[in-house]
Amino acid sequence: MSESKPPDxxxxxxxxxxxxxxxxQARRRWLxxxxxxxxxxxAALSGFLPLVYARTKRLRPPGALDEKDFLSSCIKCGQCVxxxxxxxxxxxxxxxxxxxxxxYIDAREQxxxxxxxxxxxxxxxxxxxxAYKKPAFLGSRKGARLAAAPILKAKEKDAEPxxxxxxxxxxxxxxxxxxxxxxxxxxFKGQVRGPSFQGxxxxxxxxxxxxxxxAEHPYDLAECDLCVRECPVKGAISIETVFAPDGSxxxxxxxxxxxxxxxxxxxxxxxxPTCIVVDAREVWNT
Amino acid sequence: MNQFLKRRFFDQIAxxxxxxxxxxxxxxxxxxxxxxxxRATNKEKxxxxxxAHERAKKVHKWRNLRWAVLIVVNLMFTFSFWLDIQxxxxxxxxxxxxxxxxxxxNSALQxxxxxxxxxxxxxxxxxxxxxxxxxxxxxxxCSWVCPYHLVAEWAEKIHxxxxxxxxxxxxxxxxxxRTLSWIVFAVLALATGYTMFESISPTGILSRALIYGPGLAxxxxxxxxxxxxxxxxxxxxxxxxxxxxxxxxxxxLSPVRVxxxxxxxxxxxxxRKVCLVPHVLDTVIKGRAVDTEVPIGPDCTRCxxxxxxxxxxxxTFDVKGxxxxx
Numbered sequence: 001m002s003e004s005k006p007p008d009x010x011x012x013x014x015x016x017x018x019x020x021x022x023x024x025q026a027r028r029r030w031l032x033x034x035x036x037x038x039x040x041x042x043a044a045l046s047g048f049l050p051l052v053y054a055r056t057k058r059l060r061p062p063g064a065l066d067e068k069d070f071l072s073s074c075i076k077c078g079q080c081v082x083x084x085x086x087x088x089x090x091x092x093x094x095x096x097x098x099x100x101x102x103x104y105i106d107a108r109e110q111x112x113x114x115x116x117x118x119x120x121x122x123x124x125x126x127x128x129x130x131a132y133k134k135p136a137f138l139g140s141r142k143g144a145r146l147a148a149a150p151i152l153k154a155k156e157k158d159a160e161p162x163x164x165x166x167x168x169x170x171x172x173x174x175x176x177x178x179x180x181x182x183x184x185x186x187x188f189k190g191q192v193r194g195p196s197f198q199g200x201x202x203x204x205x206x207x208x209x210x211x212x213x214x215a216e217h218p219y220d221l222a223e224c225d226l227c228v229r230e231c232p233v234k235g236a237i238s239i240e241t242v243f244a245p246d247g248s249x250x251x252x253x254x255x256x257x258x259x260x261x262x263x264x265x266x267x268x269x270x271x272x273p274t275c276i277v278v279d280a281r282e283v284w285n286t
Numbered sequence: 287m288n289q290f291l292k293r294r295f296f297d298q299i300a301x302x303x304x305x306x307x308x309x310x311x312x313x314x315x316x317x318x319x320x321x322x323x324x325r326a327t328n329k330e331k332x333x334x335x336x337x338a339h340e341r342a343k344k345v346h347k348w349r350n351l352r353w354a355v356l357i358v359v360n361l362m363f364t365f366s367f368w369l370d371i372q373x374x375x376x377x378x379x380x381x382x383x384x385x386x387x388x389x390x391x392n393s394a395l396q397x398x399x400x401x402x403x404x405x406x407x408x409x410x411x412x413x414x415x416x417x418x419x420x421x422x423x424x425x426x427x428c429s430w431v432c433p434y435h436l437v438a439e440w441a442e443k444i445h446x447x448x449x450x451x452x453x454x455x456x457x458x459x460x461x462x463x464r465t466l467s468w469i470v471f472a473v474l475a476l477a478t479g480y481t482m483f484e485s486i487s488p489t490g491i492l493s494r495a496l497i498y499g500p501g502l503a504x505x506x507x508x509x510x511x512x513x514x515x516x517x518x519x520x521x522x523x524x525x526x527x528x529x530x531x532x533x534x535x536x537x538x539l540s541p542v543r544v545x546x547x548x549x550x551x552x553x554x555x556x557x558r559k560v561c562l563v564p565h566v567l568d569t570v571i572k573g574r575a576v577d578t579e580v581p582i583g584p585d586c587t588r589c590x591x592x593x594x595x596x597x598x599x600x601x602t603f604d605v606k607g608x609x610x611x612x
Contacts, residue, residue, distance in 0.1 A: 029459065
């Protein structure tokens with residue numbers, strides 16, 4: 001075997017004019033280069049499309065910066081996914097555009113129930129996409145900031161009962177009052193969301209450190225108050241007596257300012273589809 | 287470092303950014319002497335050596351070791367999550383090794399440019415990884431850790447088989463494209479505030495797929511592999527990937543590299559045939575070595591394929607400074 005000479009290895013010091021074949025090769029190479037450039041750039045820019053078309057807001061993990069800042073700072077490593085004790089956090093796929101690999105929470109499937117006590121996902125984030133406290137220069141949308149540190153019902157008797165969280169990730173909203181069992185004065189008996197539901201929740205009376213399947217914890221309630229009963233944050237939601245449009249008095253779940261938007265109410269609502277949802281990135285409007 | 291090697295050192299940096307390797311302008315006297323002697327080499331002797339080489343068994347020492355390391359590193363991520371053993375948490379873009387932050391340099395760069403705000407953990411992780419690859423040889427990240435490199439190597443085997451069957455031809459592309467793509471993605475990150483490259487980085491996509499399960503994003507990786515099999519050999523790693531350039535720059539001053547010895551080389555060029563970045567091996571072409579011993583440039587991925595292939599041991603791994611001590 002002998003070493004084949006590369007095309008530019010000319011022996012004579014004076015460069016002879018390039019052959020027609022060489023010129024053609026060079027031109028083809030340029031075309032290929034442009035083709036590959038176009039392909040890669042096209043693929044990269046295609047990430048914009050979902051951003052332009054899809055306006056569906058996704059619930060980000062607790063402590064997430066505003067969406068634009070979140071997308072620019074998230075390094076897509078999934079460390080928040082790994083630390084979550086209930087695996088509420090999932091990573092987005094290709095169809096989410098710039099969201100490829102960014103974390104989100106599908107609260108109806110598995111809400112964040114703060115059973116880690118310390119908002120571990122924020123602690124795990126290496127780039128500050130999730131932050132206990134937003135850096136000052138990023139600014140804060142009105143109503144996003146919580147009036148006070150939320151008190152975790154599970155830790156209420158502890159020396160430090162609050163959750164290290166300064167901004168909400170959304171706000172719960174009663175979307176289908178007509179179907180709400182509490183408003184109808186109905187009770188609930190059995191497994192919430194059926195026997196095959198995979199979602200988990202921490203039940204303090206069962207095990208403080210180990211969340212169990214919601215399906216393993218059947219209820220027998222004379223009057224449904226699941227969204228209030230299982231809400232992990234103190235004072236975020238309650239059953240109040242309100243006036244119905246026809247003037248009669250009735251009971252209804254009412255969301256209050258401490259709501260952080262964790263989505264447990266959305267997960268635990270036994271009605272299909274759910275009566276209460278978390279509006280992602282919503283702020284508290286007084 | 288003498289003046290000839292110094293000139294080559296800077297030449298090789300330019301070559302990394304996409305310039306074609308050139309014939310050296312000046313060659314040291316001892317090297318020149320060997321070049322002259324080689325022109326007068328006994329042809330029979332050379333033929334005998336070539337024959338012996340053809341009969342020699344193929345060695346895959348470095349390749350096997352490298353594949354083992356690559357697979358173990360990537361599985362460490364996977365099992366840390368699956369078994370919850372918390373050794374290496376996260377993905378290749380950012381992780382924690384027993385609690386200590388590690389952040390991929392290119393991802394860190396994208397985030398810093400897009401977000402324009404740098405927190406302490408990001409600095410710690412980036413600095414650690416920078417020092418790590420400064421010691422271990424820059425682009426050795428590509429061949430020893432990057433999961434896309436491994437699947438691309440397998441795709442390359444298919445490509446080479448098809449080339450041998452004359453079903454496809456390797457279409458080479460201008461290497462300056464990689465520098466261009468680095469600049470474009472950096473500017474895009476800075477201007478749009480989105481980490482554009484991260485959404486198409488096959489390294490990140492594959493790493494996450496291995497840890498968190500497969501997704502549609504793998505289709506993009508598949509498309510790249512198809513392109514490489516049927517159109518252009520190792521196109522992504524050679525002509526497009528900005529991660530390679532980032533680590534290449536880190537490798538400029540790295541002490542770990544492959545070293546070339548002129549006197550024992552037969553100039554058969556087998557090393558250049560197996561190499562991902564054959565432009566760094568231009569020095570093995572007859573008459574090109576500027577000195578009797580020449581370190582291979584920063585774009586080299588330290589994969590060891592040439593070391594395995596070289597029948598005369600003219601290419602070896604070398605640690606600057608350390609070899610002198612031993």
